[in-house]
Amino acid sequence: MSMKTGYLRYERMDGTVLGEEERTGNFQEFHLRLPEKQRREQAQRCMNCGVPFCQNGTMISGMASGCPLHNLVPEINGLVACGRLEEAYHRLSITHSFPEFTCRVCPALCEAACTCGVHDAPVATKENEKEVIEYAFEHGLVPDESPKVRTGKKVAVVGSGPSGLAAANLLNRRGHDVTVYERKDRIGGLLRYGIPNMKLDKSVIDRRIRLMEKAGIRFITGIDVGKDVPASALMKEYDSVILACGASNPRDIQVPGRDARGIFFAVDFLGMVTKKLLDTDFKEYPGELVEGKEVLVIGGGDTGNDCVGTCIRLGAKRIRQLEMMPKPPEGRLPSNPWPEWPRVLKVDYGQEEAIWKYGSDPRMYQTTVKEFVKDKQGHLKEAVLVSLRPERDEKSGRIRMIPEEGSEKKVKASLVLIAAGFLGCEHYVTDSFSISTDARTNVKTEPGNYLTTRKNVYTAGDMHRGQSLVVWAIAEGQNAARQVDEDLMGYSSL
Ligand SMILES: Cc1cc2nc3c(=O)[nH]c(=O)nc-3n(C[C@H](O)[C@H](O)[C@H](O)COP(=O)(O)OP(=O)(O)OC[C@H]3O[C@@H](n4cnc5c(N)ncnc54)[C@H](O)[C@@H]3O)c2cc1C
Missing domain, CATH: 1.10.1060.10 (Alpha-helical ferredoxin)
Incomplete structure (x- = not known):
């Protein structure tokens, strides 16, 4: 065409x-x-x-x-x-x-x-x-997808990120009664309280949620399943439960001085900022968190970039972003041909803004933190950085990044944001449902399957595949919904 x-x-x-x-x-x-x-x-x-x-x-x-x-x-x-x-x-x-x-x-x-x-x-x-x-x-083409007939089956979805929402949407369209439980005060998971507003305006989520509510999906916020409500209560009330709780266990940086005041996990920080913006209808910015500060972002990935963009908007004095790995090439290497995902240097919006504001790319490659230094009141004041060099592990053949002795240097730091990835899902949920996790602490299922080790309990999204992408979370939610539907009805038309 x-x-x-x-x-x-x-x-x-x-x-x-x-x-x-x-x-x-x-x-x-x-x-x-x-x-x-x-x-x-x-x-x-x-x-x-x-x-x-x-x-x-x-x-x-x-x-x-x-x-x-x-x-x-x-x-x-x-x-x-x-x-x-x-x-x-x-x-x-x-x-x-x-x-x-x-x-x-x-x-x-x-x-x-x-x-x-x-x-x-x-x-x-x-x-x-x-x-x-x-x-x-x-043009009013997006319908609310209310089902014509209800099946009488009830499904609970725990977690309202993209995977939970995708599962809820399809199951409701099919005619099942769907309730989504969310522990936070607003719906959306990391769409809401991870990804900053300048990348995804939160009204875009609200617009979709209104349609889903109109179609009959029930949303309950402020309920932490496994703490406020035991798994047994959900198992009793619903025919099936889908756990879509994300992979919210952040990887920490365990070095001396970690207890200094002024060190946050990136997601907690980004969530705080968005909450303040939404609570005040964008009239107040939480400038006090960042204004005039020397910011150190640990992690050179997308979350780190979101921290850079957010801190620039909140008036940081200077931002450094640490990345353990070597600087990627500008173009594809012969070992990374099309159509593989290109492992090339990306200058994202936050880095562009840092170059504009401070005159240079904030990323420091092959560098990590060795120590945080506190003042007398316990506030963070400096960080000791160390350079890393790649070394191949004889046994596994994998590249490890080894600290270079004598390369230590001190930099000023009054705010540290740890964006070093995630270590799978939180245990109180899996313990409450008595379901198994795998070696990477993701919820265990057969490959390509969404049923956990417990009957009628399914999983989807980051909780299942580990920290990933919105598109994967939606795909997982949709696939889990099809499996739940098939198990409830004997076949699926989804
Ligand atoms: C800062 C940041 C930026 C990102 N940017 C991008 C991006 O630009 N593009 C992209 O594709 N991906 C991005 N990602 C990744 C993407 O957001 C996730 O892969 C995706 O949101 C996972 O969806 P999910 O539904 O599995 O889990 P989540 O989005 O994590 O949602 C899980 C929800 O479950 C709730 N929950 C957990 N436990 C319970 C419980 N016991 N009871 C009730 N509720 C519970 C949580 O509060 C949360 O709302 C980013 C991630 C982060 C951290």
């Missing part, structure tokens, strides 16, 4: 991104949409490949290549190219429950596997998806 030579005729063009000065003055989204004509041209760059890797979603060299939801990417691009956005929305809805989330936050596995990307810039599929779903909302 797309123009056959569009990829030769048009260069990739992305929507306008507001400049650093303008966007760092607030917490609003800063990616604008292209006008319709240019959007259609961008969709025409899709080559409608015979074998579309973009929608494959398979694991290659331990990393996903293409969309895990198997979105029908060339078909959708083709419809966008012709301006048939309503049909594109219906095509997208076949595979995807919440495109409005992924079109804002997904690292776009589809684009990394796009054939255009072998020699040129890939098709702008993520922005095309945004055009489709926002058009659908603007």
